Amino acid sequence: MNTDSFEAVWGSPADAQSILNLINLVQPQVPWSLSHFQWQFRDSPYGPAKLYLVKKLNGQVVSLYAAIAQRIAINGKSFQARMVQDVMTHPDYRGRGFLHDLGRRCLDDIRSTGEIGYTFPNERSEKSFRRNGWKELCPIPTRIKLLDKERSSDVKNEVEVLPLKGPFGNSLAEIWKLSNLQIGVDRNTDFLNWRYSKPNIEYRKFIINSGEGLLILKFYSSSNEKSLHICDLFVKENCQGIIPSILSFCEDLGRTEKANFLTAWLPEKHPYADPFNAVGLKIQNSSSRFFFVYPTTESIGLIQDPTLWHLSHGDSDVY
Numbered sequence: 001m002n003t004d005s006f007e008a009v010w011g012s013p014a015d016a017q018s019i020l021n022l023i024n025l026v027q028p029q030v031p032w033s034l035s036h037f038q039w040q041f042r043d044s045p046y047g048p049a050k051l052y053l054v055k056k057l058n059g060q061v062v063s064l065y066a067a068i069a070q071r072i073a074i075n076g077k078s079f080q081a082r083m084v085q086d087v088m089t090h091p092d093y094r095g096r097g098f099l100h101d102l103g104r105r106c107l108d109d110i111r112s113t114g115e116i117g118y119t120f121p122n123e124r125s126e127k128s129f130r131r132n133g134w135k136e137l138c139p140i141p142t143r144i145k146l147l148d149k150e151r152s153s154d155v156k157n158e159v160e161v162l163p164l165k166g167p168f169g170n171s172l173a174e175i176w177k178l179s180n181l182q183i184g185v186d187r188n189t190d191f192l193n194w195r196y197s198k199p200n201i202e203y204r205k206f207i208i209n210s211g212e213g214l215l216i217l218k219f220y221s222s223s224n225e226k227s228l229h230i231c232d233l234f235v236k237e238n239c240q241g242i243i244p245s246i247l248s249f250c251e252d253l254g255r256t257e258k259a260n261f262l263t264a265w266l267p268e269k270h271p272y273a274d275p276f277n278a279v280g281l282k283i284q285n286s287s288s289r290f291f292f293v294y295p296t297t298e299s300i301g302l303i304q305d306p307t308l309w310h311l312s313h314g315d316s317d318v319y
Helices: 013-026 034-044 098-113 124-132 170-179 189-195 235-257 275-277
Strands: 007-009 050-056 061-074 077-089 117-119 133-140 141-147 162-164 183-185 203-208 213-222 225-235 261-265 290-294
Touching: 007 013, 007 098, 013 034, 013 061, 013 077, 034 061, 050 098, 050 133, 061 098, 061 117, 077 098, 098 117, 098 124, 170 213, 170 225, 203 235, 213 235, 225 235, 235 261, 235 275
Parallel strands: 077 117, 225 261
Antiparallel strands: 007 050, 050 061, 061 077, 061 183, 117 290, 133 290, 141 261, 162 203, 203 213, 213 225
């Protein structure tokens, strides 16, 4: 083992099968297909992912560090960004500093291009981000509510909720612009259509009050439990009063389909925090995962304030 030789290289489409082999070895509980690989690493509307690899000389990929092309909206202005995810090393080759080296290379590229970096690492890779100089912003703001047989809230569902069939149009992406949320992944038309076309995943998409809001949900089953995740919820700024009714709809749908929990991500001082707290969707203090950013010079003042961010399950669909 100690005599093996390795090289750090850029990933290419020719490495797809070897990368899939590594991913499915490291995380067999969430196996990837070739279509998932294509969607995740090749189909982003902003271009292909940058794949940083360590390979053995026989071509086997033993370490992966992926940076997905994204855009971050800050007060209505859109910035180039990279979301780092799918960071892993083959179990037989850990402890050699591969991820630290690949992370340094990735960060050098982020600096040179002036992009914003952001990531939601797991506990195994978190220390590497700290060592490389990423800024811890906050724990993941996970909110969970137990769905009892009867609703604990007396808020009535008084909004028109219509299923969205087909792709997102420009009028729906306009809701994001008119939400006036200060910082978040830019939820424009191209992003929404890519983000919610993940292979083999069923998303429930709804238009609220003929375009006052947009709601995207997903059911998830694990062991003997079933959860309803709020992947995305945003409304026009002057329509925030409808949020309690939208959450009431989510609760009712969850109970109808026998879900045990309703979950969401939302920072504590977000403009929507009060209605989320009021219905019992409160932040759990037991989160062991954190949100990290690497800001550009232009964005550094705002982007390091976690109270300004719109974070949702849709930002990291790892469940």
